[in-house]
Amino acid sequence: MSEWHPDDRRALRNILILLGSFFVIVQINRSAGGVLANYLGSHRGLSPTDIGTVMGAMFFASALVQLPTGLLFDRIGAKRTLVAMGLVAVCGIVLFAVAENTWALVTGRFMIGLGHGGVITAVYLIAMGWAPPDRVAQATASLVGIAGGIGGVMATAPLELLLSEVGLTTTFLVVAALTLAFTIVIQFTVRDGPASGGVRRDPETFAQSLAGLWEVIRMPELRRIYVMGFCFTAPFMTIGGLWAGPYFTDVQGLSHEQASLALLIMVVALHVGTFLYGPLERFAASRKRLILWAVALEVACLGVLAIWPAAPIYVAGPILFVFGCVAPFFVVLASHARGFVPPHRAGRAITTINLAGLTGVFVLQTATGGAIDWVQTTGGAAETGHRIVFGLVIAALTLSALAYAGQPEKPVER
Template sequence: MLFKLFLPFAFGYFLSFLYRVVNVAIAPDLVQEFGLNANQMGLVSSAYLLTFALCQLPLGLLLDRYESRKVSAALLLIAALGSLVFASADSAVGLLIGRGLIGIGVSACLMAAFTAYANLLPSEKLPLVNGLQLMAGGLGVISASTPVQWFLTWGDWRLLFQGMAVASVLASVLVYSLVPKYEISSNGQGLKQQLAELWQVVKSPSFYQMAPISVATQGVFGAFVGLWSGYWLRDYLALSNTESAQIILTMAVSMTAGFVVLGWLAASLQRFGVNAYVVSVSGMLVYMLSQWVIINEWSQWHHLWWGLSGFFGTSGVLMYAYLSQSVPKDLVGRTNTSLNLCVFVVAFLCQWGLGIVINLWPADAMGVYPQTAYATAWFWALGLQVLALMWFVYNAIFSKLR
């Protein structure tokens, strides 16, 4: 069963992440062809994140009422449509619409998998299996670096998105035909009751105390992996496209390893009474440290620090497993999608917001912004994470005092 359950969802999530981060590689082509500035490029790229986020709450309700395979398979067809719209765009508006449709289409790739796993597998296996699922996303990031750069040497970005549309249709067929069925326990509930239970999830201490730090780090990580890492490497560090792709590849490989290793570590430590959130928060602290080193240029070992950033930038996703284990199974879908909604809203705001901040400085004749613009934007993003950390520490201390 695990083979039929995991592989289709993993392939769908691979495509989801490839769609999310492929703009890192094709951004120079889009800027040249459509004359986009940093603000516009950030908005076009983050349209995926906005529509993805808006889908999360209704998606949670759907996943708790219908089988994951049905929901995910139907939405993947919308992703295929969006990919075709993006590939045929002749203006920034067309790019925006295409990215928005793609965001809707892949919005269930991770949450549908997590919900199916929670309903079909023992709870103690969730951190590891969730980590393997996320590893498939890491492979999508890897594919968006050097492999996509190689593809672009003989094809163009339009052909790339046409191929991804075909792959999305294939993923839809595989998810619907191979994923095992499971019983839905909330079929008899009305929408009003489901929404009431959703509110109970969001206002529970385990959610509002743990979610902000996970949301902040995942949101910033998503913004940089999805777009701004390439700008930083090419413009701030003045590296070539090949050198930038190699560092992004290092980050992507580290990210893939982080999903698996940290998931395995969290599952292993649970046997000794250590909750997944302990591993998660510890990893997020290392992620913040790596950002501080990169921003301040304390080290020229770019592969090392970007690799650490990629590895520990995945730490926030362990909160999904922790929160899934803290609620009844019929609330898992809404719990995961509530957290995912917050993550992608912040990722959207960061990806677009960083572009707005960078655009406050004038670009030179080559369209390159000054180093101060990028450093200021990243300091702003790091400050958001520090505030979330302070919230977590405050609640941890306050809960003990009570």
């Protein structure tokens, strides 16, 4: 185990508390899709297509911004990038709050996605600057698990209550004010690492930075990790973030209120898993085997539901809870990737994994949506459509894991 100076430990704890508070606000924007969809439909009269465009704009922007932010992380540092992009997000939240038409709403959400697309990577890199290598994943997972869980819960019933009481404009102007306040505090209190150390960056020109990005993307040592990155978030976002609601109502026969509670439990499971991956990564003998076991559990859970989609809720519910717990293995995959790149290019490597993951969300959600549409137009049963959804996610997980299984644990010494 690496030595960790008590002053650095205390400094990182204080930084993580601040970044965690900021991440709660970020997570409200990320997790508010279900509540906002209902509000925009009932109060603004948006069509399902318009709602989908508004909600999807943030994730599209988050994918688009991954590689540019990777350059910024390695060139100007995690804190400066986080602050600069945070100001973009503030502008987006304000625009979303005051928007009077669909395209203003879309533009606002797009700017929020640009501004918040690199938050988790920034947290990871700041933790990397302060903590020993064997503690980075635990620190990051603890923050994302606890703060993300709080933000995810606040984006459900509390947000719905606030919208019904004061409306969208006031609600999101408050969110914008809180985001701005935390961004300012981060600017004046957070550093990328101790004054005597931290992550050191080479004085690269912009052309050299671009060349370094292309080099990281092309690294043979990372290709299998990028393939696995395709499934670090897509399976849960496809099941828990898109089709679990219709599954609970159409196949399980739950009411909308009961389905909302079931979805909330899945969100809790996701953040419980995120929190647990920190200590698991620290003590696991092999990061690769830890991820492969997680994928095997995901496949087993979805396999049961693909074979038996109409399983009673007391069977399907716990299965989906376990699926949610094992799904968020990003911090372990990021730690595995970090061992193959120098510290001054870690940001580019991690944001490339993020790009693969967000691309996976788009591909899987689009493919499963097409499958559901096909079943409905051909008059098939609802459980048939969800059986295909589970099968497509299983296929993506299996193919990614088969490619990743050949990944070395560590760089080969030459």
